[in-house]
Amino acid sequence: MGSAPTSPQVAEAKTRFNAALEEAKAGAMALRTEAENRFSNASGQAKAKSNDLLGEAKNYGEQARGKAGELAVEGKKVTTDAIASLGKVVGDTAPQIDEKLGEQYGDYARKASRVLQETSAKLDAKSVDELSDEAREMIRKSPGVAVGLAAVVGFLVARMFRGNRS
Incomplete structure (x- = not known):
């Protein structure tokens, strides 16, 4: 067969092996650094996108809150106007109720009309x-x-x- 490796050959093999090992470690370290950089970049991008989306959601929320406030004010106005109109109609029909059903029922209608008018005024005065x-x-x-x-x-x-x- 072949001859056994001599001491200088073993030393050279060990040197090459150690060099390859060092090169592999350096390559692994470079890969690790690159992976950390990519992760950091991806993480930063994800955080920025998350912040952007959160900002947009807050903006939409503020817009919805504003619109809801506008609709609530509008609804309050419509409601107070409707109650006031109903009170006026009831008050306007009180004389007819007096004639057809009697003065007592006409008084009920007038009282109801006053209560409706007062309720409308109270609602209108509040936010x-x-x-x-x-x-x-x-x-x-x-x-x-x-x-x-x-x-x-x-x-x-x-x-x-x-x-x-x-």
Whole structure:
């Protein structure tokens, strides 16, 4: 067979092996550094995108809140106008009620008209925030009454829309 490696050959093999090992370590370190850089870049990009999306979401939230506020003010105005109109109609029909049903019932209509007018004025004088705070407080104090009122209002709204279809 062949001859056994001599000492200078072993030393050279060890040197080459150690050099290859050092080169492999350097390559691994370079790969690790590159991977860390890529991860850092990707992480930074993801964080920036996340911040952008969060900013957009906040912006949309602010726009929605503003629009909801505008709609609430508009709804309050429509409601106070409707209550005031109803009060006026009831008050205007009081003399006819006097003639047909009697003065006592006409007085009821006049009282109802005054209450409706006063309610409309009170609603008009309050901000939407005040009204919503009062509604929350009322619901906290009397949840059963709140559910009952919601059911009655829902029933009336359903009747109004059902009446419009026929």
